[in-house]
Amino acid sequence: MSDRLTHGEWSDAVESGDLLGQTCSDCGKTQGTPKAACPHCGSRALETVELPTDGVVYTETTINVPPVGIEERGYQVAVVDLGEARVMGRLSDGEVEIGDPVELSGFTEDDNGYVAPAFEPR
């Protein structure tokens, strides 16, 4: 059996305050979310790697018209650059702009139990 990173393991890590990704042993690129093969070169030689939990905001938006199931308005969603990879998360506190430093602050959970990393300014 493969020890390739799964969604379950990625989620467990997020809940414990860690971010996991995959580095391709063939092309060297790193992804912030699990896949069965490298999206760039197709290689299955993907090594699970621990990503930094602090980074800078790559892009962000504040959502005022949420989907059904979310009561809150005006929450901020950001893509955070962690160095070798980026991940998407929700801001748990404060307002940030592109280039601002942020760190992992916990996680949010949706009505199906899927988790997303949460970040706050550092």
Place this chain on the structure above:
Amino acid sequence: MARAAVVGAGMTKFGVHDKPLQELFGEAALPALDDAGVEPSEIDAFYFGNAMSGQAENDTHLGPKLASHVGMAGVPVQRFEDACATSSNAFKNAVEAVDAGVHDVVLVGGVERCTPETGKDTAAMTRIFASASHRQYEQPTGLTFPGVFALFTKRHMHEYGTTEEQLAEVAVKNHGNGALNPNAHFGKETTVEEALDGPIVADPFRLMDCCPFSDGASAVVVVSDELADSYDAPVDVSGVGHATDVVPIGDKETPHVTQAARDAAAQAYEQADTSAAEMDFAEVHDCFTGAEILASEALGLVEDGEGGPAAEAGRTARDGDVPINPSGGLKAKGHPIGATGTAQLVELTEQLRGTAGERQIDGADSAVAHNLGGDAATTVVTVMEARR
């Protein structure tokens, strides 16, 4: 030699429709057949797009339902789902089929209802639309589709200095064009001041930066190049490119470049042996104003970073040097998801025939359509040319 030709086109008005999907589709398909002068019995196959009616209306397996309604039960029907690029993917497969000699005459179309006529309010429909973002790695953040394109546009603003006023100029232009299109959802002009005064949906997008939820249908009849001259008003399909990109957004190399659009455009221009500079106008996927600016750069109509200034300077107006969305685009014409791709091709067909009325681009000879799906991870680009 063209890959195929469009010989008939039809669409409903986009807006709010209190009628079931098959009846709505019939109002686009029958006019398309009449325009082509073909009987349902002459259609070899039906390529069909619908993105979300399973979720929105509990209505699936639409292919044979629609075929039965328009007099072509029995033909092979294939249904496509690629979020907002749904019916242009149906079109691509139809063109490939006639180009390969598998079929001679095919119907292509799409239908969708997104307004509260479905029984779904804004919050419910916002969640259904969000199903096109990654289920595990994006939806749990509370990301919406205005949010997806806001993330791209914010980064573009950061890289190039694109402004909210330039975004508003896109809305003003497209509403002006839509006011000349009898099939447009919105027939009213707007101003930069009005656009900048609207409530924020997902910053930088205000209400007027966003396309509406619309109901509607569109259809075209596609035939092989060999048969095209036996119809009254054929328009050539010279190239159709189709590419995808990595999902989720965090794993895309440079999200705001919309790489799939660049790859699809390169394919379409190469097939047609043409280039962006030869295009007399473009219909692009302006689900949000920022998306039009990204598309104008991805298609090579303007240089990277020049999309905002081009909109502000009027270069993309009907009388500009690179007219974009003379139909009003998704922004003003409306966006019934599965009907949008073929509706762009209806506009190309009318413009290239010279029958687009008040919004006609003078002397239009070559045009490009850009239809994207999801977080820009699917894009289909089509080049059409007046037949000589």
